[in-house]
Amino acid sequence: MNEYVLRTNLLTKRYKQQLALDNVDMSIRAGSIYGFIGQNGAGKSTLMKLVTGLAFQTSGSIELFGQSEEKALIEARHRIGVAIEQPALFPYMTAYENVEAHRIQRGIPGRECVAQALKLVGLGETGRKKARNFSLGMKQRLSLAVALLGDPEFLILDEPTNGLDPMGVVEMRELLRKLNRERGITILISSHILSELHQLATHYGIIHHGKLLEQLTADELQARCRTFLHIKVDAPERAAAVIERELDTNEFEVLENGAIRLYAHLERPGRVSSALAAHGLEIEQFMPMGEDLESYFTARIGGGAHE
Ligand SMILES: Nc1ncnc2c1ncn2[C@@H]1O[C@H](COP(=O)(O)OP(=O)(O)OP(=O)(O)O)[C@@H](O)[C@H]1O
Structure with a gap:
C-alpha cells in the first residue's frame, strides 16, 4: 500500500489576476484525517477541486494513490468520495431518492449500497421526509x-461542519471518526475554524493566501498549544525542588530568565502557590499561560484573521 494517498508538487492555480494556490506541496498519509485550515478565500476549495478533477491546475502536479500520469490519475479519482460545496440535493425527494438519483447518475451498480450509505450516516430511518x-x-x-x-x-469534504450548531459539529466529528476507524477511510476535511477539527484531525495543514504555511501532526499542534502555569519566584532552583517533592511532578521547566513553566496541576493552582509559600518562597508572578488552538492559528497566519 502507498504510504501517501495524496501528494501535490508545487501545485499552482491562477484565476486571471487571482493566485488561488501558490506552489503547494501537500502530503496526506493513508489512514489519516487531514484537517485543512484556512480563512475564507485562502484556497481550500481550489485545492480540492484540482485534486478531484473539477478544475485544472496552472502548474505543478498531483499524485493520487501513487499515480500522477494523466490516465492513471483519472482512474485513481474513482477511489475518492467528494462533497465540495453544497451538492445537488433534490429538495422534493426523500433521502433515499436523493442518494439513488446520484447512484444512477454515476452508474454505480447494485441498489443495496443506497440503504447502506444512508444507514452509515444515520439517515436510514427518515422515511418519506423530503x-x-x-x-x-x-x-x-x-x-x-x-x-x-x-x-x-x-x-x-469541503467544510462539512459549516453552519452546524455545536451538537451538529460533534455528531459530524463522531461520524467521520467512525468512518476512519472502522473502514480505514482517509479523510481530507476543510474548515476555517481550527477548533472544530480538534480531537478529529490527526494531521493539519494551514493555508493562507494560497500558500501552505505549515503541515503538522495533532501531537505537534498540541505541544505548541500547551498551557502552563507561569511562575516567577525569588529562588527558582528552590522552587523547582519544592514542585518536584511536594507536588510530585517533573512536568515543568525552568527557563533561562528563571521563570518556571509548570505543565501539571493547572486545575489546582491554589495548591501550587500554597506549597511555594509554605517553603518561604516569594511569588512575584503566577498565572496560567499558553496558546489555544484558535490563537495559534491566528498567530500563524500573521494575525490577519479578520483582514
Ligand atoms: N472560478 C473562480 N474564478 C475566479 N476566482 C476564483 C474562482 N474560484 C476561486 N477563486 C478565488 O480564488 C481564491 C481561493 O478561493 P477558494 O474558494 O479556493 O478559497 P477557500 O479557502 O475554499 O474559501 P471558501 O471557504 O470561502 O470557499 C479566492 O480569492 C477566490 O476568490
Whole structure:
C-alpha cells in the first residue's frame, strides 16, 4: 500500500489576476484525517477541486494513490468520495431518492449500497421526509451519504461542519471518526475554524493566501498549544525542588530568565502557590499561560484573521 494517498508538487492555480494556490506541496498519509485550515478565500476549495478533477491546475502536479500520469490519475479519482460545496440535493425527494438519483447518475451498480450509505450516516430511518425539511446537519449527512457511494478509500469534504450548531459539529466529528476507524477511510476535511477539527484531525495543514504555511501532526499542534502555569519566584532552583517533592511532578521547566513553566496541576493552582509559600518562597508572578488552538492559528497566519 502507498504510504501517501495524496501528494501535490508545487501545485499552482491562477484565476486571471487571482493566485488561488501558490506552489503547494501537500502530503496526506493513508489512514489519516487531514484537517485543512484556512480563512475564507485562502484556497481550500481550489485545492480540492484540482485534486478531484473539477478544475485544472496552472502548474505543478498531483499524485493520487501513487499515480500522477494523466490516465492513471483519472482512474485513481474513482477511489475518492467528494462533497465540495453544497451538492445537488433534490429538495422534493426523500433521502433515499436523493442518494439513488446520484447512484444512477454515476452508474454505480447494485441498489443495496443506497440503504447502506444512508444507514452509515444515520439517515436510514427518515422515511418519506423530503430533503427540504431536513436540518442543516441532516443535509450535510445526506451529502456525505452521496460521497460514500462507491466505497471510497479517500473522502474529500469541503467544510462539512459549516453552519452546524455545536451538537451538529460533534455528531459530524463522531461520524467521520467512525468512518476512519472502522473502514480505514482517509479523510481530507476543510474548515476555517481550527477548533472544530480538534480531537478529529490527526494531521493539519494551514493555508493562507494560497500558500501552505505549515503541515503538522495533532501531537505537534498540541505541544505548541500547551498551557502552563507561569511562575516567577525569588529562588527558582528552590522552587523547582519544592514542585518536584511536594507536588510530585517533573512536568515543568525552568527557563533561562528563571521563570518556571509548570505543565501539571493547572486545575489546582491554589495548591501550587500554597506549597511555594509554605517553603518561604516569594511569588512575584503566577498565572496560567499558553496558546489555544484558535490563537495559534491566528498567530500563524500573521494575525490577519479578520483582514
Ligand atoms: N472560478 C473562480 N474564478 C475566479 N476566482 C476564483 C474562482 N474560484 C476561486 N477563486 C478565488 O480564488 C481564491 C481561493 O478561493 P477558494 O474558494 O479556493 O478559497 P477557500 O479557502 O475554499 O474559501 P471558501 O471557504 O470561502 O470557499 C479566492 O480569492 C477566490 O476568490
